[in-house]
Amino acid sequence: MSGGADPLAMVSRLAGAGLEAQSHRLRIVSQNIANAQSTGSTPGADPYQRKTVVFGAELDREVGALSVRVKATSVDDAPFVLRHDPQHPAADADGNVKRANVNLLTEMADMREANLSYEANLQMMKRARSMISMTIDLLRSGS
Template sequence: MSEFSKSLSVSSSALRAQAARLRHVSENISNADTPGYRRKTVPFESLTDPTSQISEVKTGRVNLDRTELERIFDPAHPLADESGHYEGTNVDLMIELADAREAQRSYEANLKMFEQARQMSSSLTELLRK
């Protein structure tokens, strides 16, 4: 496997991982007002292919945030208990927006790396044709 192919493989695995992260962040944001919803997080793992010795990024199993759910007082809510409280969510929009921004920038950086490797490969091919 050429060095260009290896770099394309590494950056494409990182693109897939950041896309998965963005997908879970967007789910968290869309469910920020859903009673009982727990924030989802996705860990990244390094996966090394023993034959090619390429380390790629892989997403791990989706985890649910186990912090306390917000207790909301609203006796008129259908989920309220006898004290008038119900469990809200543990999604903090500021954290989700920060995670989304970080994932977006990481995605853009990996996309730039992918594009640079592709351009270098194309330029090398053109030089070899001459």
């Protein structure tokens, strides 16, 4: 971090990047959960494919530190789940229906991790503000 920069602004900027990244991750997890039971619309058609978030580190030149960013949103290439349901409109010739490759337990774990990371970034911002406030109070009482 650069010497003359405002510490609160630096912490807020870095924590804000973390908040933004985890917020994006939560949106993707929510989409996955919402589409977990989806099927293709026609026989043999592919259903919703699970999305993932790829994070990357980026130098924040203003702060002089590495910051997190969403590098990409990609799709999970795990195989679709096949379910035998010959009566379903999306059933193939063998009576199998492709279901989304979304595992709800995995999504719930991802959601919990994203929530914890989001909360940690919020706490970092709160603590930085508290420390600045305490420093100002100490300077006032010392005068």
